[in-house]
Amino acid sequence: RSLTNEQLENIVRRVKIGFGEKLYIPGHHYQKDEVIQFADSTGDSLKLAQLCAENTQAEFIVFCGVHFMAETADILTTKNQKVYLPDMRAGCSMADMANIHQTERGWELLTERFGETILPLTYVNSTAAIKSFVGEHGGATVTSSNAEEVVKWALQQKERILFLPDQHLGRNTAYKLGISLNEMAVWDPIQHRLAFDGEYEQVKVILWKGHCSVHENFTVRNIEDIRKNYPEMKIIVHPECRREVVERSDMDGSTNAIIQAIEKSEPGSQWAIGTEMNLVNRLIQSHPDKQIVSLNPHMCPCMTMNRIDLMHLAWNLEMLEKGEPINQIKVDDQIAADAKKALARMLVLK
Ligand code: 13P
Ligand code: SF4
Numbered sequence: 001r002s003l004t005n006e007q008l009e010n011i012v013r014r015v016k017i018g019f020g021e022k023l024y025i026p027g028h029h030y031q032k033d034e035v036i037q038f039a040d041s042t043g044d045s046l047k048l049a050q051l052c053a054e055n056t057q058a059e060f061i062v063f064c065g066v067h068f069m070a071e072t073a074d075i076l077t078t079k080n081q082k083v084y085l086p087d088m089r090a091g092c093s094m095a096d097m098a099n100i101h102q103t104e105r106g107w108e109l110l111t112e113r114f115g116e117t118i119l120p121l122t123y124v125n126s127t128a129a130i131k132s133f134v135g136e137h138g139g140a141t142v143t144s145s146n147a148e149e150v151v152k153w154a155l156q157q158k159e160r161i162l163f164l165p166d167q168h169l170g171r172n173t174a175y176k177l178g179i180s181l182n183e184m185a186v187w188d189p190i191q192h193r194l195a196f197d198g199e200y201e202q203v204k205v206i207l208w209k210g211h212c213s214v215h216e217n218f219t220v221r222n223i224e225d226i227r228k229n230y231p232e233m234k235i236i237v238h239p240e241c242r243r244e245v246v247e248r249s250d251m252d253g254s255t256n257a258i259i260q261a262i263e264k265s266e267p268g269s270q271w272a273i274g275t276e277m278n279l280v281n282r283l284i285q286s287h288p289d290k291q292i293v294s295l296n297p298h299m300c301p302c303m304t305m306n307r308i309d310l311m312h313l314a315w316n317l318e319m320l321e322k323g324e325p326i327n328q329i330k331v332d333d334q335i336a337a338d339a340k341k342a343l344a345r346m347l348v349l350k
Contacts, residue, residue, distance in 0.1 A: 061081060066305055083329045135339050141345075142173075164208040
């Protein structure tokens with residue numbers, strides 16, 4: 001059945017009115033405008049996780065974001081609350097770079113070498129099974145908004161950390177905390193090998209060899225072009241960008257920190273932003289008094305975030321209304337219990 005956008009919007013409005021507070025639609029900042037207009041709350045991954053944990057009224061949570069965010073919402077809500085993802089294909093290429101079997105094998109080999117001296121941390125951009133593994137081993141989750149606090153805490157618990165699955169966020173965060181690059185090693189989960197030049201005793205941070213395929217598209221060349229063409233422009237990037245890009249930028253910060261920086265800046269200020277396209281476009285539209293461009297002129301969409309569109313949202317809500325809900329995200333109870341420990345350790349820190 002092909003419906004016009006107007007008809008799809010009418011379905012969403014109708015279901016939202018019908019369900020009232022029993023329905024909650026959180027929307028990540030990288031979602032399309034056609035979806036975000038219907039979100040009850042918008043936020044970065046930390047804020048949305050906190051809001052889901054606090055929301056005890058909503059029976060149905062239709063999560064407009066990617067799969068790991070919907071899993072997190074399911075883990076943090078009660079048994080009576082149900083979480084749905086409008087399109088099951090909305091995954092995260094970074095989260096796919098670490099699976100539980102690689103994690104268990106890697107842990108076995110790393111603990112053979114380093115003994116009991118490692119604490120595992122995982123970026124929330126990971127499967128519930130990995131969060132559960134981390135929770136079971138005393139570690140915590142991290143988001144780009146609180147990575148410094150959590151890594152600092154972790155290094156007070158143990159001599160070294162294993163940081164999954166984003167090497168760039170791990171490296172950028174550890175560097176900010178004063179850990180030098182030669183105290184960081186990279187774990188290759190495919191080759192089962194640790195890339196490190198010095199003495200193993202020196203290693204403080206073991207970085208899982210994963211990355212975000214969107215944020216890796218911002219390059220040193222992009223920075224040089226901006227410096228040449230717009231010498232007054234400030235460059236702000238997400239910490240999922242490579243070290244050499246973050247190093248040459250003026251600022252880096254989570255999705256939320258980027259929004260705050262733009263909102264607080266003076267009219268007339270100029271910004272090049274290194275993050276996902278939908279957010280950059282929204283900032284351009286909502287700040288006509290500022291000159292804002294994408295750091296990479298080709299823009300960088302997150303294809304999986306974009307799987308959630310108006311059609312899938314309307315379809316999901318319509319099925320809910322019919323009493324035939326689809327695409328429920330349900331984390332196994334045992335996995336959820338340990339994953340919750342890892343999330344709770346993070347949420348008390350921030
Ligand atoms: P935030 O934690 O900034 O929301 O980022 C999530 C994400 O997937 C970034 O690529
Ligand atoms: Fe995953 Fe990158 Fe998309 Fe964020 S932007 S959801 S890390 S692929």
